[in-house]
Amino acid sequence: MQIEFELNGATVGTSVEARTSLADCLRDNLGKTGTHLGCEHGVCGACTVLVNGEAVRACLMLAVQANGDKVVTVEGLSSDNLSPLQASFRKHHALQCGFCTPGFITTAHALLTAEPDADEERIRDVLSGNLCRCTGYVPIIEAVLDARKFYAVQKEKA
């Protein structure tokens, strides 16, 4: 089936089988391999992307269901330089092997965009849907807490 959607700000079109997940479409058809596939059944959160501003699991959505939507992957969150959230992950050692990181970054970005004042409990609650086998999570929570100030400023401007 022919589909068209907005990917990281640019309109893209591609042809997929109906059964193709959004994650496979992003990676295989559109070359956006920042979206990682861990479990492929909705448990690990590595494939999280933003669809119309909301964090969703790209393995639990069909590419055809994204037809006409606005999709943002981890590639769309920064250009040549790290975003403040990404820089905070680096500063706090919030990644090691990096496999789960795109899912944490996209999820945390969606959360802080909507709720820049999220407290630690809320951040833990939201990130409970993402698995990380390296960090033990504490540095990730610290990185997200520390990045809140950048989102608060953005919200004031907006």
Added chain:
Amino acid sequence: MKPSAFEYASPATLEEAVSLLHAGNGNAKIISGGQSLMPMMAFRLAVPEFLVDLKHIPDLNIIRIADDGVHLGARVRWCDIAGDARLLTAHPLLAEAVTHVAHYQIRNRGTVGGSLAHADPSAEMPGVALTCDALLTIIGSSGTRIEKASAFFTGPLQTTLEADEILTELHLPAWPAARRWAFKEFARRKGDFAMAGVALFYDLDGNGRAENAHIGAIGVSDCPIRLGAAEAALNGNVVDDNTIAAVAAAARAEIDPPSDIHAPAAYRRALVGTLLARGLTQSAG
């Protein structure tokens, strides 16, 4: 972990969706949020030949609060319920139960109708629907029917839905402001399916005694169940420590929970008693 091949359509009306299901001859399925169906297809536990997406059908995502209670359209998502502050008073039991459903990203897509139709024995929404005597509106090629939640769930992942039927609305009867209630569950990780859970409510008569007791449990049987003996132990009594102990004991005695890798039956049995006692204590406070 890839689904088998299927065709896909996203019709604009319910009538069209029903006729596509009908033409599918048992091999067509609805996809709503996809948060249960996609994993089922990835494991090839579900191998539909045709998927009918509800996303373009209007008005299925409406939360309507009226004198006769709360009406949830089938495509109302978990995040929509969490974001609707009216429900904290219009149906606090619903609002609380839904905080336990799944994780952030799944809550942005998973729907009320999908959860009811999927009928996982541990799922919160079917438990709330059963406990609250909810009514389900179902449309199919032979017309529209209203089904009681108590008749709808027939087994694990099994309901009375025919292959060409679509669930359109859940109606939870009106909630008196003074009603006492609680929802308690235990899961190993926040957002995962519960090992067991209880939903309960009752009203107080003029003498401060419980009446109209409704107690439901999830994760302890093939589908959500009502705990009739526990309800009988609660009705007509002041909710004090003795009553709470009697209700919990009645619940433990009347259930026959399964054993699996997550917990043996004896653990689930004890857990239901504990959750019920905690819930009743909270409701009386």
